[in-house]
Amino acid sequence: xxxxxxxxxxxxxxxxxxxxxxxxxxxxxxxxxxxxxxxxxxxxxxxxxxxxxxxxxxxxxxxxxxxxxxxxxxxxxxxxxxxxxxxxxxxxxxxxxxxxxxxxxxxxxxxxxxxxxxxxxxxxxxxxxxxxxxxxxxxxxxxxxxxxxxxxxxxxxxxxxxxxxxxxxxxxxxxxxxxxxxxxxxxxxxxxxxxxxxxxxxxxxxxxxxxxxxxxxxxxxxxxxxxxxxxxxxxxxxxxxxxxxxxxxxxxxxxxxxxxxxxxxxxxxxxxxxxxxxxxxxxxxxxxxxxxxxxxxxxxxxxxxxxxxxxxxxxxxxxx
Amino acid sequence: xxxxxxxxxxxxxxxxxxxxxxxxxxxxxxxxxxxxxxxxxxxxxxxxxxxxxxxxxxxxxxxxxxxxxxxxxxxxxxxxxxxxxxxxxxxxxxxxxxxxxxxxxxxxxxxxxxxxxxxxxxxxxxxxxxxxxxxxxxxxxxxxxxxxxxxxxxxxxxxxxxxxxxxxxxxxxxxxxxxxxxxxxxxxxxxxxxxxxxxxxxxxxxxxxxxxxxxxxxxxxxxxxxxxxxxxxxxxxxxxxxxxxxxxxxxxxxxxxxxxxxxxxxxxxxxxxxxxxxxxxxxxxxxxxxxxxxxxxxxxxxxxxxxxxxxxxxxxxxxx
Amino acid sequence: xxxxxxxxxxxxxxxxxxxxxxxxxxxxxxxxxxxxxxxxxxxxxxxxxxxxxxxxxxxxxxxxxxxxxxxxxxxxxxxxxxxxxxxxxxxxxxxxxxxxxxxxxxxxxxxxxxxxxxxxxxxxxxxxxxxxxxxxxxxxxxxxxxxxxxxxxxxxxxxxxxxxxxxxxxxxxxxxxxxxxxxxxxxxxxxxxxxxxxxxxxxxxxxxxxxxxxxxxxxxxxxxxxxxxxxxxxxxxxxxxxxxxxxxxxxxxxxxxxxxxxxxxxxxxxxxxxxxxxxxxxxxxxxxxxxxxxxxxxxxxxxxxxxxxxxxxxxxxxxx
Numbered sequence: 011x012x013x014x015x016x017x018x019x020x021x022x023x024x025x026x027x028x029x030x031x032x033x034x035x036x037x038x039x040x041x042x043x044x045x046x047x048x049x050x051x052x053x054x055x056x057x058x059x060x061x062x063x064x065x066x067x068x069x070x071x072x073x074x075x076x077x078x079x080x081x082x083x084x085x086x087x088x089x090x091x092x093x094x095x096x097x098x099x100x101x102x103x104x105x106x107x108x109x110x111x112x113x114x115x116x117x118x119x120x121x122x123x124x125x126x127x128x129x130x131x132x133x134x135x136x137x138x139x140x141x142x143x144x145x146x147x148x149x150x151x152x153x154x155x156x157x158x159x160x161x162x163x164x165x166x167x168x169x170x171x172x173x174x175x176x177x178x179x180x181x182x183x184x185x186x187x188x189x190x191x192x193x194x195x196x197x198x199x200x201x202x203x204x205x206x207x208x209x210x211x212x213x214x215x216x217x218x219x220x221x222x223x224x225x226x227x228x229x230x231x232x233x234x235x236x237x238x239x240x241x242x243x244x245x246x247x248x249x250x251x252x253x254x255x256x257x258x259x260x261x262x263x264x265x266x267x268x269x270x271x272x273x274x275x276x277x278x279x280x281x282x283x284x285x286x287x288x289x290x291x292x293x294x295x296x297x298x299x300x301x302x303x304x305x306x307x308x309x310x311x312x313x314x315x316x317x318x319x320x321x322x323x324x325x326x327x328x329x330x
Numbered sequence: 331x332x333x334x335x336x337x338x339x340x341x342x343x344x345x346x347x348x349x350x351x352x353x354x355x356x357x358x359x360x361x362x363x364x365x366x367x368x369x370x371x372x373x374x375x376x377x378x379x380x381x382x383x384x385x386x387x388x389x390x391x392x393x394x395x396x397x398x399x400x401x402x403x404x405x406x407x408x409x410x411x412x413x414x415x416x417x418x419x420x421x422x423x424x425x426x427x428x429x430x431x432x433x434x435x436x437x438x439x440x441x442x443x444x445x446x447x448x449x450x451x452x453x454x455x456x457x458x459x460x461x462x463x464x465x466x467x468x469x470x471x472x473x474x475x476x477x478x479x480x481x482x483x484x485x486x487x488x489x490x491x492x493x494x495x496x497x498x499x500x501x502x503x504x505x506x507x508x509x510x511x512x513x514x515x516x517x518x519x520x521x522x523x524x525x526x527x528x529x530x531x532x533x534x535x536x537x538x539x540x541x542x543x544x545x546x547x548x549x550x551x552x553x554x555x556x557x558x559x560x561x562x563x564x565x566x567x568x569x570x571x572x573x574x575x576x577x578x579x580x581x582x583x584x585x586x587x588x589x590x591x592x593x594x595x596x597x598x599x600x601x602x603x604x605x606x607x608x609x610x611x612x613x614x615x616x617x618x619x620x621x622x623x624x625x626x627x628x629x630x631x632x633x634x635x636x637x638x639x640x641x642x643x644x645x646x647x648x649x650x
Numbered sequence: 651x652x653x654x655x656x657x658x659x660x661x662x663x664x665x666x667x668x669x670x671x672x673x674x675x676x677x678x679x680x681x682x683x684x685x686x687x688x689x690x691x692x693x694x695x696x697x698x699x700x701x702x703x704x705x706x707x708x709x710x711x712x713x714x715x716x717x718x719x720x721x722x723x724x725x726x727x728x729x730x731x732x733x734x735x736x737x738x739x740x741x742x743x744x745x746x747x748x749x750x751x752x753x754x755x756x757x758x759x760x761x762x763x764x765x766x767x768x769x770x771x772x773x774x775x776x777x778x779x780x781x782x783x784x785x786x787x788x789x790x791x792x793x794x795x796x797x798x799x800x801x802x803x804x805x806x807x808x809x810x811x812x813x814x815x816x817x818x819x820x821x822x823x824x825x826x827x828x829x830x831x832x833x834x835x836x837x838x839x840x841x842x843x844x845x846x847x848x849x850x851x852x853x854x855x856x857x858x859x860x861x862x863x864x865x866x867x868x869x870x871x872x873x874x875x876x877x878x879x880x881x882x883x884x885x886x887x888x889x890x891x892x893x894x895x896x897x898x899x900x901x902x903x904x905x906x907x908x909x910x911x912x913x914x915x916x917x918x919x920x921x922x923x924x925x926x927x928x929x930x931x932x933x934x935x936x937x938x939x940x941x942x943x944x945x946x947x948x949x950x951x952x953x954x955x956x957x958x959x960x961x962x963x964x965x966x967x968x969x970x
Contacts, residue, residue, distance in 0.1 A: 011546060015880075016819070016822055017822050017823060018819060018820065018821045018822045018823075018825055019821060019822075020847045020851055021669070022667070022668070022673070023343070023663070023664070023666050023668055024343070024664040026343050028342070028343055028393045043824060047880060047906060048822065050906050051906060073668045074668035076851055086932060102851060102854040102855050103854060103858045103859060103860075140426060179336070179338060180338065181339060182336055182337050182338045182339075183337060183338075184337075184363060184367065207340045209641070210340075211340055211396055211422060214422040214423060215422050215425060220394075220423075229496040240335075240367060266367060266370050344664040346665055347663070348662075348713050348714035353662070354669070423814060499656070501658045501659060501716070502656055502657050502658045502659075503658075503659055504687065520673050527660045528660075530660075531660055535742050535743040539743060540714075540743075560655075560687060586687060586690050586691060
């Protein structure tokens with residue numbers, strides 16, 4: 011069974027953000043697509059993204075370059091697969107390539123069945139068929155501990171995230187047909203792109219500068235989104251260091267028609283993730299970030315600070 | 331039942347026209363989507379746009395800004411709902427917002443049924459279920475008279491519009507999958523975008539300058555368009571003032587395969603609307619418009635002049 | 651029965667390549683759409699592109715211009731139709747039009763049936779219903795010989811093309827929903843756009859300059875591609891003259907899930923074509939092309955040289 015795959019795509023101008031580089035959200039979408047292909051090939055079933063971790067943006071990709079996403083399956087539990095992703099950009103005229111992104115994405119097998127609530131349409135449920143174990147030589151050493159850590163942090167998720175009032179509405183859309191993949195649900199890649207946009211919006215409003223993504227972490231997909239659902243994306247700044255802005259982004263879905271009469275009733279928090287941005291000055295250099303005022307800090311500030319210190323320590327270790 | 335909704339979207343470079351601002355057609359598409367959500371939520375049924383009026387473009391939206399469309403249901407008759415729409419643009423770095431557009435859109439409940447003519451596929455027919463009356467405190471005072479006026483002007487529509495030869499073909503396309511919403515018909519928003527493009531093409535050809543939309547009026551959707559139908563968009567300049575160009579735009583649909591052997595047989599005028607443009611010089615300032623030569627004027631010239639004077643008077647009243 | 655059709659479209663910024671002109675692939679996609687409409691209207695059945703020949707790019711189309719594609723049916727055999735296509739670009743401010751492209755596209759009637767191998771989904775097979783003969787006055791004199799020549803060259807196709815190892819992977823994608831037309835297969839226009847991109851990538855890597863398409867020839871569609879299939883596009887430089895680069899581009903499809911465990915097993919070469927490019931310097935002028943080193947030449951070098959001389963001779967004849 012195949013455990014590797016690669017997508018290669020020429021980056022067209024329509025993939026650009028308004029600074030002229032490829033939109034971080036489009037890179038996430040490409041990664042999710044590559045990961046889904048490997049997980050589908052290995053499990054021989056339909057799969058859906060359930061989480062992502064350690065997604066890093068090292069360097070921007072420019073329009074006109076070829077992006078290559080290599081996807082390697084490196085961990086399989088009874089019901090989940092981890093795909094490790096590396097993105098490289100190739101400049102055609104010089105022939106130079108550089109690594110621009112990396113991520114780990116987690117997939118589960120799903121079944122698509124008629125809806126249990128008797129409404130028309132289908133629903134996506136976690137498949138029960140176990141996944142074939144991965145050959146031990148292919149297993150990444152860190153994956154099992156990552157799985158455990160993610161499960162633990164999902165359990166510790168502060169209850170406040172169940173309240174839709176934590177952050178103001180940042181973006182609100184109904185996904186269009188372009189957003190679906192080959193089953194009738196909105197692709198996780200589209201959702202990640204939307205969340206990245208929402209995070210960039212609040213980060214830009216806070217810093218008064220354009221912001222680019224450097225890190226995406228702790229993504230947890232709780233329930234799938236259907237074509238035609240209203241997606242309310244709520245984002246807020248939760249932590250600031252001198253050079254970075256941490257945002258938490260949630261996607262609340264409301265099924266239409268009917269839907270929520272009052273917000274909070276019919277809406278479900280479908281996804282939550284943590285995006286870290288840096289702000290760029292007019293010359294494209296990283297600029298200082300204003301501190302989040304104490305009265306706007308929540309329980310998430312300390313978690314953000316801990317995460318930030320962990321990352322600084324990791325970088326220091328990497329330099330040794 | 332909810333009578334309000336909001337869409338908020340970051341305007342990506344792919345939404346731009348070739349002057350670098352957000353394409354007026356994309357704004358119309360966003361408005362139609364927001365209006366459809368409110369009408370769907372209120373009526374708990376599938377709805378379709380049947381008309382639009384008083385659509386105004388006050389100021390352009392720039393790529394990189396967040397556009398917010400607020401939609402408020404403010405009138406309900408037995409079979410139609412009016413949604414009033416306001417678009418605001420928010421500049422992220424400065425935090426400034428400004429109103430850029432406003433419109434009233436009319437929706438009816440529809441049913442999607444197997445085709446009456448025995449062909450495969452479905453057709454869209456006006457739903458018979460009456461809509462729940464709106465609480466009197468939410469009813470806009472001008473809506474009932476607008477409904478009456480629209481019905482009257484639809485009856486007065488000159489017969490010449492039934493002839494497909496009135497205007498030359500401006501654009502001709504088959505809508506792609508991206509154009510459909512959640513039922514198998516092309517979304518009204520896509521059609522409005524196409525019409526706006528066609529109007530801009532004839533306005534630019536007349537003025538020899540790039541043109542931007544300032545007003546869209548008298549939209550009447552007579553019959554839905556299916557994915558795969560050939561859309562022939564016919565547009566012509568019907569009136570000119572010193573600073574504006576009025577165009578009338580029609581969408582003729584032809585069903586494929588089979589379709590029209592000779593134009594005019596199998597083609598139906600599905601939509602007609604009136605778009606007003608201003609021409610921009612190289613510095614982005616509004617420039618003078620050459621007068622439409624007398625031999626190119628039709629019965630529509632006088633109607634255009636009356637509309638123009640009405641609008642000038644309204645503006646003068648607004649300034650008092 | 652109609653034997654002519656026309657598509658007219660305003661070229662939006664999202665159709666541009668990274669030099670700011672309309673992407674050659676988008677022009678091919680528009681041509682294929684126009685050709686499909688005429689063939690559908692004439693045969694009153696579903697049709698698919700089986701080949702294209704003599705596709706030439708005379709001059710670029712700029713963003714903001716209106717592209718008109720006129721399609722004329724000019725040959726019908728028992729199972730194939732040839733549509734001759736001409737593309738004109740119209741500059742709106744000056745009113746000037748110029749011919750920018752021309753092509754001949756071949757279509758066959760197809761039937762869409764449940765899959766013969768018992769898997770879910772449908773397959774596309776060549777329809778058996780004969781096509782109504784074309785009135786002799788409408789038949790193009792060169793079409794019958796082109797049909798014979800294409801059939802002969804398809805038979806002579808070197809066996810090496812059955813090996814997926816001939817060229818390295820250039821692009822690898824899974825087509826998205828936007829790629830399908832009105833039957834559940836990826837439109838030929840989308841595939842041509844993808845191949846054009848892949849050819850431009852290897853041509854740019856060879857010349858160290860941006861490249862634009864001047865000619866597309868010998869396209870042969872062997873089997874349709876489904877939504878969700880993995881498309882591996884393999885391209886290589888096969889011939890160089892002092893001013894042009896010939897590339898051969900193949901699309902290998904792999905059905906997912908299951909798919910190829912080892913490349914070459916489950917993959918089928920669905921399409922092959924020959925694209926010729928010129929390289930542009932920073933001033934937009936055509937620049938000299940470095941010769942392909944002798945050790946990188948294959949059996950295709952001589953075929954490329956013969957084709958090149960034929961084209962030079964044709965141009966000389968045209969000038970007389």
